[in-house]
Amino acid sequence: MTNATSNYQVIIVGAGFAGVAAARRLGKAKIPTLLIDRNNYSQFQPLLYQVASSQLPPSDVAEPLRAIFRKRPSVRVLTAEVTAIDAAAHTVTVDDGTVYSAPTLVIAAGAVVNFFGTPGAAEHAYPLYSVSDSTRLGAAIIEQFDKADARVAAGEALDPTNIVVVGAGPTGVEMAGAIAETINSVVPRTYSDAVREAFTVHLADLAKTVLGPFTEELQQYAQEHLEELGVQLHLGTSVKEVRADGVTLSDGEVLAAPIVIWAGGLHAQPVVGQAGITPGRGGRLNVNDDLTVPGFPGVYALGDAANIPDGAGKTLPGLGAVAKQAGAWAGENILADLKGTQRTAFEYHDRGFMAMIGRMAAVAEVGRSHKQLHGSLAFAGWLAVHDVLLPSARPRYNALVNWVRDYFTEDRTEFIVGDATRT
Incomplete structure (x- = not known):
């Protein structure tokens, strides 16, 4: 076991929607941050089914982490498997035995499939x-x-x-x-x-x-x-x-x-439940309204690793929008911690949710009022929302081109060359 010497002020475990959003905010403020994930890319999970059905290539739903943070040099990306988290000590151990520590720890390690x-x-x-x-x-x-x-x-x-x-x-x-x-x-x-x-x-x-x-x-x-x-x-x-x-x-x-x-469902990563914090529903960590973990100063939990309260006694759904907004909010609260100012309670801006069923067929409940849409209008809304949410201009453009091609020609290049993706 090796203790890494570093001047990181924040360690973020997990580069999903929440982890990346938090790191972006901290990187913008030039806070020395270590972002750890087993993959060297951030993936757009809502569109994984389109990769599986050959509607999009993998490159359209994954963005290299180092490309995301190329202009944010205060954020270091580390590709490694996290094998242990000690929330009390603010330490993270990776698969080569190295132990990293920082005053602030963000647990956004994601989930595993629940069978x-x-x-x-x-x-x-x-x-x-x-x-x-x-x-x-x-x-x-x-x-x-x-x-x-x-x-x-x-x-x-x-x-x-x-x-x-x-x-x-x-x-x-x-x-x-x-x-x-x-x-x-x-x-x-x-x-x-x-x-x-x-x-x-x-x-x-x-x-x-x-x-x-x-x-x-x-x-x-x-x-x-x-x-x-x-x-x-x-x-x-x-x-x-x-x-x-x-x-x-x-x-x-x-x-x-x-x-x-x-x-059929998800469960928080096992390493989350072994961090020395009693897990809640789904193996996730219960958090305060400011996204900190009760009883563990300087520890935040986000995304699929957290049960985030909605202010009305319920838990917010495990949506990408929730994770992304919570990540950015946690970044602001961490900056408040560093400045010695007051953290604020997370306020989720509910834009509704939607699901694609097929060509020209989708369902959506839009906005706080959850206005109901279905059919071609919901289909168009689904395309627009998901294209905007993709991480950068390149996958947005490529996805749009692939969707237009698929809609008008039913031609799927990825389907024809599917052998190349076999593992």
Whole structure:
């Protein structure tokens, strides 16, 4: 174990929305800051499903951290795995044994997929939480199409092939809709109709409706559009077991499936729960309204590592917008700490939330009043909001070009060259 000699005033663990936003604010103020993440890039998680469905290349949803902070030299980016956090001592240990310390510690370490103890899920299901997850899943889907095409070319009959998505929240609904649309509209451009007809997408969730956070009207719209795309819904039904060849549902039905996609929930990174702080719901750390951890002066928790209060006795949802705003707010409070002035309570500016279901089909609840939109207007809003939220001009431009190409031509270069992404 090596103790690193440094003059960092702040250490940030995790370079997701929250960690990067905090580091940006501190970098602007020229505060010596160490930003640690296992990846050398920051990823835009809301669009990972589009990488998996070949609508966007990985480079459009990931931005190199050193490029982000090139003009902020006071922020040092360290690519390393954090193996231990000591909140009381304000120290962080990385995988080479080096220990870093600073007066202020920001825990924004993100989350891992929560399989809820489902037998076989960790071994056989495809998660969707990282760029590598999405490229691996995308390659696996294309591989199934390739195998089916080879059988058709050999004159063999195709057995029905299922793709199962577990979890009917926004990620699961967007993933199921994207794959179904790929099967219906894109596969016939590259493969035979027999390949298209062989594949069916299933969406399973213990909840009795899709998109739980949305209003009943938007849930109904989403459900009907998924069914129009050919998605088979298994609502009020949990997955009891995942195997290499499929799943067993709680109603006893067995679905043979070479691909099972897990969109069933998240849990804070294990290292967060081992920081010497009693974790709250979801393994996350409960925080004060100013984003500090109770009883640990100089320690902040953000993003998927934190349960952030909304001021009305509830916890804010785990949205990218919440994380991004909280990161910037934490940066301001840290500057207040350094100046000896008063921290302020975090105020989340609720712009609503939205989910894409397919081409010209989305649902949205916009603004504090959560005005309801669906169909083409929500679709256009989804495109605009997500393009603006991308980290820089390059991915914004590239994503827009890819979306326009996909909409007008149903041509997906990433789909055609999918073999290159296989891992």
